[in-house]
Amino acid sequence: MIEPSQLSDPAVRAFVAAVNAGDQGAFQALLTPDATMSDDGSDRDLAQWAEKEVFSSGGHMAVASESDGGRALVVDYRNDTWGEMRTAWRFDVTADDRISRFETGQA
Template identity: 70%
Template sequence: MTTSISDPVVEKFVAAVNAGDETAFTAVLTEDATMSDDGSERDLAAWTEKEIFSPKANGRMKVVDASDDGRTLVVDYTNDTWGTMRTRWVFTVTGDRISRFETGQAPA
């Protein structure tokens, strides 16, 4: 069972990832969106292609917990490269789009 996400913008992000819909994913981000993975800044386009959207990745998010009005998630993130891992995602929402997200291993 997945946890409900109360922020509609974050909900669109998760839905786009799970649908493998790169167009919807891009539409929910600001043009200058940034991201980090395990505390390191990453090139958003290169990272998302490698970790989410390439046929070898096929990324999926199963939300385990949502807090901070739906802008902080604990997710069982699965892709075909790394398998399933518990991750934490923190989103900065600007208007009706995401301007930044940070992801990494969730604390045990």
């Protein structure tokens, strides 16, 4: 596993740290105002998804590998709703290190 502090991309590193800390404020601060996301190929309401899949269910990301300069991850993701699963994550990051879109799904 890769420690979050060792991830290559600063925005992705901060995203993983915010998820693992359950820090909604830090999570929101990383996103552009119009950020979007998808889960298993379907666009979702980002705020509702994050509340359900991350913050109210104790979401945690254990990063197995990274590629594409740290903007693509393979993660053992767990939460209280679904247990643990291997997932793939891809991030679009702006020039000012904010996340404009992320996509996740089973790996």
